[in-house]
Amino acid sequence: MPELPEVQMMVNSLITMVLNSYIEDVSIRKTAAGRELSLAKGQKIIEIFRFGKAVYFQLSRDAIMIEPGSHSAFHFQPNEAKRVRGACVIFRTSQGTLSLMQSSRNQRVLFVLKDQTCVPDVGVDPLTKRMSAKHLRRCLRLSSSTIKDFLIRDKIIAGIGPRYAKTILIRTRIDPQSEARSITGRKAKSLFGNIKQVISEAMAYRCPQHIGVSFPNPFNGYTIATGEKSDKQIT
Structure with a gap:
């Protein structure tokens, strides 16, 4: 499973990619969230944040929660999207196409309806004031x-x-x-x-301030690809 810094890295990159964009279409291939995700169509992504090890997309009405698995990856294409092999969910937004790649079984994708409470049962975030x-x-x-x-x-x-x-x-x-x-x-x-x-x-x-940096350290997985050349990927 990814740890806190890796999930925050995902969030930082996703903010740059799709924050304030509109979800124009959703293609669902392999995920337990099923048809509920199609309800995201037409909604605006107004906030993206981390809660524990989960990534939250707050939409204009509902929300999407993704708990990354051991090798989860998002692939973003700013222009017209080519078919991405291995994607389990594809969000076509007004800023580009975001694909969630197929991961291990411990990856979870949940669609959270308006006024529905669905947050992970987690402890105190170590970087907040609650952690004393x-x-x-x-x-x-x-x-x-x-x-x-x-x-x-x-x-x-x-x-x-x-x-x-x-x-x-x-x-x-x-x-x-x-x-x-x-x-x-x-x-x-x-x-x-x-x-x-x-x-x-x-x-x-x-968590650098920009996308497109390759790290020499041996962290595995959690790749967020920009849809450009392979040397502009976070690995």
Whole structure:
């Protein structure tokens, strides 16, 4: 599954591509959302944001929620679209064609009707003010899991996966198999600081202010293609 910085990278790119555009047509091929997605036709994309590890498209009336899978990808073509192989949903908008590529089974696409509540059951976002040292200490005391499992459980802290959890624990010098409730107050304070720092560093590295940058680091998946030359893709 993609982690918080990768999902935010998706959101930043999608904002550049299709924010404030109108959905002119929807082609549905392979998704559990089914015919409901066709109701998005004619609506304007007025906001795109991240909630935990999910991407939200707030439309003028309804909404679309996409929880990316382990190799999810969006492909955007600013001009007349050629057929994209492997697409499960194709949105033809006033600014171009956005295709959601077929991913693993853990990818979810949900159409959210007006006034319907449908948000992931996730914990506190580590980059918000709700994520405080006091909140972290309280959650640690109530936990019965190892500190590694504690960090990667979305229902406690949203968006931290195995990759960043490992870095956080190395910096804090905590054994991954230690019991979460055994973490002392001093270690908890250090852990809190490293959670903020590691995720902030990853966000700064993975979320540049423009599209069309190739990264040399070995992150896998979550490609957002611009429909142009392959050297102008985020990988």
